[in-house]
Amino acid sequence: MIEGTAYAFFDIDDRIPGGVVGVEELPEISGPVGPEGHYAIQVPDNASVTPYIETPAGYRDIYLQTFYTSGEDLQHVNFQVVPDIYYVGFAALLGIPLDENQVLE
Numbered sequence: 001m002i003e004g005t006a007y008a009f010f011d012i013d014d015r016i017p018g019g020v021v022g023v024e025e026l027p028e029i030s031g032p033v034g035p036e037g038h039y040a041i042q043v044p045d046n047a048s049v050t051p052y053i054e055t056p057a058g059y060r061d062i063y064l065q066t067f068y069t070s071g072e073d074l075q076h077v078n079f080q081v082v083p084d085i086y087y088v089g090f091a092a093l094l095g096i097p098l099d100e101n102q103v104l105e
Helices: 084-094
Strands: 002-008 011-015 020-023 026-032 038-041 051-054 079-081
Touching (some): 026 038, 051 079
Antiparallel strands (some): 002 011, 002 038, 020 026, 020 051
C-alpha cells in the first residue's frame, strides 16, 4: 500500500481533497483523495511504482519519484501541489514560455 497526503505547495496546513492518485506503471490502480487530503492505494509487492496525482481544478498535476515496493507499506508519500496562479506566475517571472495548454515548454 502507498498512502499519504496532498498538500498545497505554500501552506502545509492546506490540504487538497478531490483529486485522484494513480500509478504510472499500473494505469488500472488509482484511488481518491479524501476530504482531509489523505489517500491510500493498494500496489503490488516487488514492483516499481511512480505515483501521480490528478488534481482538482485550480492546481497542477504532479508526479513523484519512482519507488520499489519490497514487503512493506509506503507511508507519508505526500504530494505538494502547485496552484495554477503560482505555476503561471513563476513561469512569467523566470521567462519560461508556456504552450497553448499553459504547460511549460
